[in-house]
Amino acid sequence: MPEVTSIIKDIFIIYAAAKLAGEIFERLRQPAVVGELLVGVLIGPYALGLVGVPSEPLTQLFHNDTATAKEALHIVYEVLAQVGVIVLLFFVGLETRISEIATVGARALAVGVVGVAFPFVLGFGMASVVFNDNLLAAFLGTAMVATSVGITARVLRDMGVIAGREARIMLGAAMIDDILGLIILSIISGIGVGEANPVQIITVMASAIAFTAIATLIGTRIVKRYSLHMDRLRTSNAPFALAVICMFGLAALASYIGLAAIIGAFFAGMMLAEAEDHYELETKVLPVYELMTPFFFVVMGMNVDPMLFTDLNILGLSMAIIILAILGKVLGCGLASWGLGARSMAIIGFGMSPRGEVGLIVAGLGRSLGVIPESLLSAVVMMSIVTTVIAPPVLRLLYSGVKSVEAKRSSLLGRA
Amino acid sequence: MPEVTSIIKDIFIIYAAAKLAGEIFERLRQPAVVGELLVGVLIGPYALGLVGVPSEPLTQLFHNDTATAKEALHIVYEVLAQVGVIVLLFFVGLETRISEIATVGARALAVGVVGVAFPFVLGFGMASVVFNDNLLAAFLGTAMVATSVGITARVLRDMGVIAGREARIMLGAAMIDDILGLIILSIISGIGVGEANPVQIITVMASAIAFTAIATLIGTRIVKRYSLHMDRLRTSNAPFALAVICMFGLAALASYIGLAAIIGAFFAGMMLAEAEDHYELETKVLPVYELMTPFFFVVMGMNVDPMLFTDLNILGLSMAIIILAILGKVLGCGLASWGLGARSMAIIGFGMSPRGEVGLIVAGLGRSLGVIPESLLSAVVMMSIVTTVIAPPVLRLLYSGVKSVEAKRSSLLGRA
Numbered sequence: 153m154p155e156v157t158s159i160i161k162d163i164f165i166i167y168a169a170a171k172l173a174g175e176i177f178e179r180l181r182q183p184a185v186v187g188e189l190l191v192g193v194l195i196g197p198y199a200l201g202l203v204g205v206p207s208e209p210l211t212q213l214f215h216n217d218t219a220t221a222k223e224a225l226h227i228v229y230e231v232l233a234q235v236g237v238i239v240l241l242f243f244v245g246l247e248t249r250i251s252e253i254a255t256v257g258a259r260a261l262a263v264g265v266v267g268v269a270f271p272f273v274l275g276f277g278m279a280s281v282v283f284n285d286n287l288l289a290a291f292l293g294t295a296m297v298a299t300s301v302g303i304t305a306r307v308l309r310d311m312g313v314i315a316g317r318e319a320r321i322m323l324g325a326a327m328i329d330d331i332l333g334l335i336i337l338s339i340i341s342g343i344g345v346g347e348a349n350p351v352q353i354i355t356v357m358a359s360a361i362a363f364t365a366i367a368t369l370i371g372t373r374i375v376k377r378y379s380l381h382m383d384r385l386r387t388s389n390a391p392f393a394l395a396v397i398c399m400f401g402l403a404a405l406a407s408y409i410g411l412a413a414i415i416g417a418f419f420a421g422m423m424l425a426e427a428e429d430h431y432e433l434e435t436k437v438l439p440v441y442e443l444m445t446p447f448f449f450v451v452m453g454m455n456v457d458p459m460l461f462t463d464l465n466i467l468g469l470s471m472a473i474i475i476l477a478i479l480g481k482v483l484g485c486g487l488a489s490w491g492l493g494a495r496s497m498a499i500i501g502f503g504m505s506p507r508g509e510v511g512l513i514v515a516g517l518g519r520s521l522g523v524i525p526e527s528l529l530s531a532v533v534m535m536s537i538v539t540t541v542i543a544p545p546v547l548r549l550l551y552s553g554v555k556s557v558e559a560k561r562s563s564l565l566g567r568a
Numbered sequence: 569m570p571e572v573t574s575i576i577k578d579i580f581i582i583y584a585a586a587k588l589a590g591e592i593f594e595r596l597r598q599p600a601v602v603g604e605l606l607v608g609v610l611i612g613p614y615a616l617g618l619v620g621v622p623s624e625p626l627t628q629l630f631h632n633d634t635a636t637a638k639e640a641l642h643i644v645y646e647v648l649a650q651v652g653v654i655v656l657l658f659f660v661g662l663e664t665r666i667s668e669i670a671t672v673g674a675r676a677l678a679v680g681v682v683g684v685a686f687p688f689v690l691g692f693g694m695a696s697v698v699f700n701d702n703l704l705a706a707f708l709g710t711a712m713v714a715t716s717v718g719i720t721a722r723v724l725r726d727m728g729v730i731a732g733r734e735a736r737i738m739l740g741a742a743m744i745d746d747i748l749g750l751i752i753l754s755i756i757s758g759i760g761v762g763e764a765n766p767v768q769i770i771t772v773m774a775s776a777i778a779f780t781a782i783a784t785l786i787g788t789r790i791v792k793r794y795s796l797h798m799d800r801l802r803t804s805n806a807p808f809a810l811a812v813i814c815m816f817g818l819a820a821l822a823s824y825i826g827l828a829a830i831i832g833a834f835f836a837g838m839m840l841a842e843a844e845d846h847y848e849l850e851t852k853v854l855p856v857y858e859l860m861t862p863f864f865f866v867v868m869g870m871n872v873d874p875m876l877f878t879d880l881n882i883l884g885l886s887m888a889i890i891i892l893a894i895l896g897k898v899l900g901c902g903l904a905s906w907g908l909g910a911r912s913m914a915i916i917g918f919g920m921s922p923r924g925e926v927g928l929i930v931a932g933l934g935r936s937l938g939v940i941p942e943s944l945l946s947a948v949v950m951m952s953i954v955t956t957v958i959a960p961p962v963l964r965l966l967y968s969g970v971k972s973v974e975a976k977r978s979s980l981l982g983r984a
Contacts, residue, residue, distance in 0.1 A: 156646045157823040163651070164816035171809045178802035213639065223629065224640035230572045231644050235579070310804075386594035388726075389858055393587045396859055400580035407573040436855045442805055443812055443856050 158207030159228055165203050169195050170446035183544035185306050185449055192453020204229070204454055229451045234413065236448035237302045241414040242399040243441045244305045244323065245421015246434050247314055250372045253324045253422070259489070260321050264328025266488040267504050271296040271480025272336070278476055288528075290340045291518035295511040295532050296477050298333035300540070301326035302414060302448065303506040307544045311551055318499045323418070325485065325504060330415050331360045337514060338410070344521045359409045367402060367419035372426050379427035391431040395424050456537055460530050469527060470534040477535050478542070481505045499550045506540040574623030575644055581619050585611050586862035599960035601722050601865055608869020620645070620870055645867045650829065652864035653718045657830040658815040659857045660721045661837015662850050663730055664739060666788045669838070672737045675905070679737055680744025682904040683920050687712040687896030688752070694892055704944070706756045707934035711927040711948050712893050714749035716956070717742035718830060718864065719922040723960045727967055733908075734915045739834070741901065741920060746831050747776045753930060754826065760937045775825045783818060783835035788842050795843035807847040811840050872953055876946050885943060886950035893951050894958070897921045915966045922956040
């Protein structure tokens with residue numbers, strides 16, 4: 153299998169580059185995750201090309217069709233990245249008790265709803281003025297809706313504040329936000345293909361809400377009641393094996409329903425948090441987290457073509473979208489956090505800003521339906537990157553003054 | 569990325585099926601690894617087709633070319649499987665001290681050399697009589713040479729006897745065996761393409777031997793002397809990160825030289841075993857081992873087409889090759905273990921029998937050069953499977969009477 157051998161070399165390069173960049177950024181007092189994103193751009197196919205370029209044996213396997221070989225290689229990377237972000241959210245879930253989310257439930261709901269409404273309205277408004285096309289505007293608005301909570305979760309975990317109030321609100325809001333985004337997407341893509349079937353939309357809504365309710369309410373109770381029976385299994389380290397099965401299973405189920413896979417993984421983690429005291433799952437999952445998560449961040453960076461930033465038209469459009477995207481979340485989520493103090497409002501606003509891959513999926517769908525032009529797709533790509541890269545240093549800055557008892561408490565809990 | 573979503577579902581099915589089959593086989597007092605291999609056949613594309621069949625979005629990505637989509641999916645599985653077997657051998661390396669291998673060095677050398685000579689001569693002799701073609705016979709002989717030590721290592725680890733004398737001899741012999749196999753392959757494939765360049769062959773030999781010497785002798789000393797400096801790094805859990813970098817790096821380097829990637833991973837593990845006392849790497853790598861290794865065994869099974877066994881010509885040829893393959897290792901390695909007692913001779917003989925994927929690579933190369941006919945390739949596939957599936961129950965049987973102090977000692981060490 154010489155074609156696989158070259159991919160093992162890529163895996164080595166990705167992992168080593170991630171850790172080297174992380175170490176350098178830590179020494180510069182910057183978040184390691186930004187180092188991982190940027191090193192991905194650097195080693196990726198658009199810059200140095202150390203990875204992402206199919207080897208000769210791989211290309212031969214696809215009858216010397218380089219484009220196809222590249223696509224196949226890309227899928228391998230995307231799978232590694234997806235497993236990485238699934239493990240990341242699963243781990244965050246393991247550190248989260250449903251009871252803790254429940255204490256901030258109403259607030260998370262408000263942050264989720266208002267944080268969806270503001271960016272949608274801003275994106276829709278801008279695009280309908282510039283492009284004079286309501287369907288296009290609706291797609292852009294939707295692409296600006298959903299937070300990708302992975303980056304924020306990673307930064308908060310690295311700082312040891314993942315168990316804090318703001319983190320719990322953001323995790324709860326990200327669930328709400330994902331469900332709302334899904335519902336909006338199902339409506340506008342229905343309109344896009346010319347059939348906004350109300351039955352289908354209600355089915356999507358109902359299954360998303362049912363999945364969330366079952367996983368968070370019933371799932372946690374089942375784990376609480378029956379998890380001790382895992383000791384009866386013959387498989388070595390059965391609780392860990394069941395945890396992994398649960399993680400992949402709920403991730404797959406969530407994406408089957410149309411939710412983000414990471415939301416399913418987060419639910420799986422939160423369910424198993426109820427069995428944490430007995431089985432020390434966090435300690436066991438931590439090495440898997442450390443192995444896999446760098447792939448998500450480096451591969452995100454690898455997908456970026458820095459040359460995009462040289463086209464002035466795209467750059468202008470991107471700047472507008474970026475500003476509205478950040479403004480939408482900072483104003484929307486910030487206002488919904490009214491009463492928590494200015495610092496918490498800012499933390500929640502910026503923490504909810506990263507769009508990660510969710511916006512890209514929506515924009516890509518709009519593109520495949522012929523609604524969104526290529527230039528706008530590039531601008532959404534840039535928005536996704538910039539909102540993602542900006543969040544970690546801003547969050548670090550906002551937290552830098554916080555030396556509360558809570559932060560100390562959670563830093564003890566947050567690090568295994 | 570709906571095309572990636574469907575692969576996450578496949579990952580879930582593979583992992584869950586592996587654990588379910590393992591549990592059932594453990595309850596039937598059979599090795600879990602056999603369950604994983606067989607469940608792979610069952611869920612694979614040749615039987616139930618629960619996995620290995622590209623989803624619609626994946627096929628669309630390749631312009632509705634199902635064959636290409638299948639090939640791309642296959643590469644994803646192979647990468648997961650390779651990472652699995654790399655982690656497996658790395659973990660076994662972590663449990664192995666170079667000093668322990670050194671105590672059985674001469675014996676391992678003998679087992680390696682004689683265990684290569686016997687199967688080669690038997691395979692070559694049979695094929696030159698049946699097919700009357702010396703080059704073909706040389707390819708078949710070479711395909712029967714190299715042990716894939718992963719299966720045996722897994723079985724011995726599951727039984728808690730990986731630190732025993734026989735295990736150390738087999739691990740040492742597998743290194744020798746891999747180097748010899750590489751040298752023979754470089755010679756015959758040189759003849760196959762019509763240019764047996766002596767300079768090239770000597771280069772291959774020299775680099776393989778140099779790599780082994782540097783990794784095992786110098787590498788272990790470097791780790792022993794400098795590993796404590798890892799505490800100075802800022803990266804969280806730096807020793808684990810460096811261990812992973814080392815694992816993928818030496819695996820990639822080994823395959824760059826032409827050795828099996830797993831031999832490089834084993835060396836990496838053995839080097840880091842010198843830092844084990846201080847950093848508890850075994851405990852940290854164990855969850856990664858438990859996550860990844862099932863993919864290797866299930867994917868091995870998925871590649872099997874059970875229908876092959878219904879063609880009587882292929883079946884007959886396979887039976888002959890299987891018998892010679894087992895006989896070659898049992899007689900060769902067994903005789904080289906003369907003086908260790910009948911049980912140890914049998915353990916080493918059968919333990920060295922699994923050919924895993926190494927034989928397939930050689931046969932595949934012979935096929936691509938047009939030297940090996942399709943029927944013979946199928947027979948080698950079957951030989952690889954049968955030698956692999958037979959080893960675990962036979963080893964379990966051979967060990968079942970052993971209740972030595974050593975076994976107890978190593979079972980304490982072997983389980984983290």
